[in-house]
Amino acid sequence: MRKLWFLGAGLLVTAALLAVPARADSATETLYKTKCATCHGPDGKGDTPAGKKMGAHDFTSPDVQKRTDAQLSEAIAKRKNKMPGYEKSLKPEQIKDLVAYIRELGKKN
Ligand code: HEC
Numbered sequence: 027m028r029k030l031w032f033l034g035a036g037l038l039v040t041a042a043l044l045a046v047p048a049r050a051d052s053a054t055e056t057l058y059k060t061k062c063a064t065c066h067g068p069d070g071k072g073d074t075p076a077g078k079k080m081g082a083h084d085f086t087s088p089d090v091q092k093r094t095d096a097q098l099s100e101a102i103a104k105r106k107n108k109m110p111g112y113e114k115s116l117k118p119e120q121i122k123d124l125v126a127y128i129r130e131l132g133k134k135n
Contacts, residue, residue: 055127066085
């Protein structure tokens with residue numbers, strides 16, 4: 027009986043550990059799709075009518091990918107030309123997650 031209890035608890039912990047990163051990823055994805063994709067496009071290429079008009083750069087290009095995480099965070103936080111600043115509306119962790127998401131987009135394309 028006791029062994030079964032341990033097995034059950036172990037499975038629960040494993041399931042919880044597996045579920046956490048998946049949820050964090052999809053939250054960032056939703057954030058990106060609702061706040062950023064209008065201009066930057068769902069794939070980050072900036073290939074949308076708004077992105078082209080405003081001059082959003084391709085996130086998958088070496089030019090953007092060679093920038094440091096700090097430079098990309100800064101780009102998201104501070105307003106620059108047509109790029110809105112998100113310093114006030116997003117938490118630092120959310121900006122960090124978005125930088126990681128931009129890196130992922132760079133790898134996929
Ligand atoms: C209204 C359109 C618009 C929205 C919405 C927008 N951006 Fe931008 N973004 C731009 C433009 C235009 C630039 C290029 C700014 C420049 O250098 O002139 C830019 C630049 C950037 C850069 C720097 C790389 C580059 O292209 O020079 C990053 C990183 C970035 N945006 C991330 C984001 C993220 C993350 C979001 C959502 C939280 C977001 N942007 C929302 C228009 C937008």
